[in-house]
Amino acid sequence: MTPARRSLLKLLAAAPVATAPLAVPPARASAAASAEIPADPTSGIVKPLPPELFTLRGTNAETRLSAFRDTGFHTPTDRFFVRNHTSTPRIDPDTWGLTVWGSGLRGGPVRFTLADLRALPAVSRDVAIECAGNGRSYFTSQQGETVAGTAWTLGAIGVARWRGARLADVLRRAGIGSHAVDVLPRGLDGEYVTAGVNLGRVRRPLPVAKALDDVIVAYEMNGAPLPPDHGFPARLVVPSWIGIASIKWLGDIEVGDRPLHSPWNTDYYRLFGPGQPPEGSAPLTRQTIKSAFDLDPGATFAPRRHQHLTGRSWSGRAPVVRVEVSTDGGAHWRPAHLKDPARRGSWVRWSVPWQPGRGGSTELLARATDAAGTTQPARTPHNTQGYLFDAVVRVPVTIG
Numbered sequence: 001m002t003p004a005r006r007s008l009l010k011l012l013a014a015a016p017v018a019t020a021p022l023a024v025p026p027a028r029a030s031a032a033a034s035a036e037i038p039a040d041p042t043s044g045i046v047k048p049l050p051p052e053l054f055t056l057r058g059t060n061a062e063t064r065l066s067a068f069r070d071t072g073f074h075t076p077t078d079r080f081f082v083r084n085h086t087s088t089p090r091i092d093p094d095t096w097g098l099t100v101w102g103s104g105l106r107g108g109p110v111r112f113t114l115a116d117l118r119a120l121p122a123v124s125r126d127v128a129i130e131c132a133g134n135g136r137s138y139f140t141s142q143q144g145e146t147v148a149g150t151a152w153t154l155g156a157i158g159v160a161r162w163r164g165a166r167l168a169d170v171l172r173r174a175g176i177g178s179h180a181v182d183v184l185p186r187g188l189d190g191e192y193v194t195a196g197v198n199l200g201r202v203r204r205p206l207p208v209a210k211a212l213d214d215v216i217v218a219y220e221m222n223g224a225p226l227p228p229d230h231g232f233p234a235r236l237v238v239p240s241w242i243g244i245a246s247i248k249w250l251g252d253i254e255v256g257d258r259p260l261h262s263p264w265n266t267d268y269y270r271l272f273g274p275g276q277p278p279e280g281s282a283p284l285t286r287q288t289i290k291s292a293f294d295l296d297p298g299a300t301f302a303p304r305r306h307q308h309l310t311g312r313s314w315s316g317r318a319p320v321v322r323v324e325v326s327t328d329g330g331a332h333w334r335p336a337h338l339k340d341p342a343r344r345g346s347w348v349r350w351s352v353p354w355q356p357g358r359g360g361s362t363e364l365l366a367r368a369t370d371a372a373g374t375t376q377p378a379r380t381p382h383n384t385q386g387y388l389f390d391a392v393v394r395v396p397v398t399i400g
């Protein structure tokens with residue numbers, strides 16, 4: 001490497017701000033929304049978070065499971081969960097640019113404006129984004145285990161229609177070489193400081209094979225420009241992989257000719273604990289299999305009334321092909337009716353008729369099987385950061 005190139009790399013590594021757009025603190029709420037419920041000023045999230053739709057968890061907002069009930073296949077943007085390490089940055093799209101650089105390119109850095117991205121062939125895809133820690137609280141409530149991280153129930157997922165350029169097209173335009181190994185997208189949100197240590201901007205490597213496969217540089221969500229909380233003006237959408245891969249507020253992408261590392265593929269997003277090596281498992285990639293009723297825990301049902309239980313199931317490995325439901329705590333199971341074609345990378349909605357008994361309480365369970373033959377187990381092996389919970393969740397409900 002030439003000294004000039006080396007110092008350029010240093011510069012880019014240390015100060016991506018050189019190409020960064022204006023990032024100002026999040027606004028409280030849009031004018032239209034402020035008439036209703038203002039955004040929570042402590043959350044750093046821009047959109048309103050009405051309590052009937054969201055549970056606020058620090059800088060994150062979880063969609064309430066009951067809020068999925070009257071939605072269709074796509075999760076409306078105003079109820080899509082938000083996972084922010086810091087807070088939503090406000091970015092000026094006119095000065096914004098995405099810089100692609102690094103030793104895995106044949107030439108120097110290439111900068112893309114929003115107009116450049118829009119000029120590339122556009123693709124649209126229905127893709128779930130789901131946090132690797134979705135379901136984490138059940139390690140504790142169902143398995144009695146201690147885990148670190150946000151105590152999500154099952155609402156850290158949403159499915160949206162994403163539209164944007166193929167990352168493959170962006171990388172090819174930037175001159176990716178056949179010697180490239182990893183790409184490292186980085187967000188323009190603030191540096192993440194935890195336990196007194198500054199880990200820098202949120203960034204996580206992606207192997208070139210995945211980057212060139214089905215990843216989208218999205219600028220639209222559900223038919224409208226990305227809203228601030230979901231990555232405006234552009235984010236990655238990495239189908240079937242854990243949510244952290246889908247970097248929001250993209251600012252730059254390093255293309256490396258050797259494996260790249262960040263705390264998000266070394267200290268986090270690996271499995272640590274019993275049965276794992278000291279450095280943890282290999283970095284997590286695909287999401288696991290889960291099911292959720294469109295119900296908040298403790299929901300109440302009228303006795304003896306015919307009704308339909310609804311919910312959804314998904315798997316990062318293969319399409320969900322079967323869902324079974326138990327309304328008696330797991331003693332008996334019956335098949336649910338699947339309402340969507342089985343597709344990888346998103347979910348299937350399902351329903352099952354139910355006439356509750358006289359009164360009292362019971363537990364509802366849903367168990368999915370995917371086309372790879374994986375069925376949700378009764379228990380998930382423990383890992384200290386509570387990732388990839390896949391066990392059947394027991395939902396306590398009251399009849400009366």
Ligand SMILES: Nc1nc2c(c(=O)[nH]1)N[C@H]1C(S)=C(S)[C@@H](COP(=O)(O)O)O[C@H]1N2
Binds near residue numbers: 187188
């Ligand atoms: N720049 C940036 N990208 C990010 C994050 C972040 O904090 N900063 N959070 C990640 C995580 S952990 C998840 S689960 C998803 C959540 O996407 P959403 O907030 O649009 O639902 O974004 C990912 N991309």
Ligand SMILES: [Mo]
Binds near residue numbers: 130132
């Ligand atoms: Mo996440």
